[in-house]
Amino acid sequence: MKIYGLIGYPLSHSFSKGFFAEKFAKEGIKDCLYDSFPIPSIEELPALITRYPELQGLNVTIPYKEVVMPYLDELSPAAAQIRAVNCIHFKDGRKTGYNTDAIGFRRSLEPLLQSHHNKALVLGTGGAAKAVQYVLDSMNIPYKLVSRKASPGTITYEQLDEEIMSSHKLIVNTTPLGMYPNVEAAPELPYDLISSGHLLYDLIYNPAVTAFLQKGADRGAVIKNGHEMLILQAEASWEIWNGL
Incomplete structure (x- = not known):
């Protein structure tokens, strides 16, 4: 066995x-x-x-x-x-x-990308964010890290102005904000600056539509949760274990 x-x-x-x-x-x-x-x-x-x-x-x-x-x-x-x-x-x-998180994220993100998704905002700086950064680097998509606290290499949510929001059409949430049971929570973005050209990706999969994704959908953005990424990273693990 x-x-x-x-x-x-x-x-x-x-x-x-x-x-x-x-x-x-x-x-x-x-x-x-x-x-x-x-x-x-x-x-x-x-x-x-x-x-x-x-x-x-x-x-x-x-x-x-x-x-x-x-x-x-x-x-x-x-x-x-x-x-x-x-x-x-x-x-x-x-x-x-x-690290199959990176494989799962890339495989689920790629089909959604359009030519104008050429700059990204990565919300959060924890372990999950590192896998996202690795994928974006490998796809030559420049990004800004967004955190509640200012630090070298990151910007704060307060710094997200119209120029940054309009030029960074891919937004990836790697924080646990909005995860069940705290479903009301969401990253403090200026959601009024989100448009139909934006793609919002949330690594959370429970609930299926987080407050972050719902606020994006309300503005016409394309949204994606982390469920497919989870399946794809599990399949990637199986491929590695069996030399597929």
Whole structure:
């Protein structure tokens, strides 16, 4: 039996476990099992690996995407640049870290892009933002980082004026603002400056339409939530684990 799973803490609701259970059933994959492994500390990872010698791959979620890296033997170029890992492949006694968030984001964003989506605003500066920045860099789309606090390389929400909003037609929310149950929350954008030329992408998938996306839709913008990205990053993990 080949074992795959998800590490993080806590793991009250795991998209991954349900996704792979459905995938295995639908595709008639009999020799594989995917489980959730909530470990209270990353220091418990070596013991987990020892306990399950059949482990072929792990997904990694909050809060371990960065602190897991010292436990690995090597990193893919993307994971090394992003400095975050959400997928581990076990092969020939070696543990390799990958970042499939970047793969999922790129694959779901590309079909939506038009020629005028040539500059972006990235809301938030956390781990998720790093994967988004990596993708935008690789697609040669310049961007500004937006944060509540001013710091080198970022601008604040207060600085978003008509010129910036009209020239940056792609806006990506990487913050947790608006995630269930706090569905009323939204990044403090000047939403009146959003037009039908804008594309608003939210990494959140619950609720399906966040306040951020709804405010954009009300102004005629194209909107996209993070559900497809989640599916695509899970599929990318499966491709990596199976050498597809």
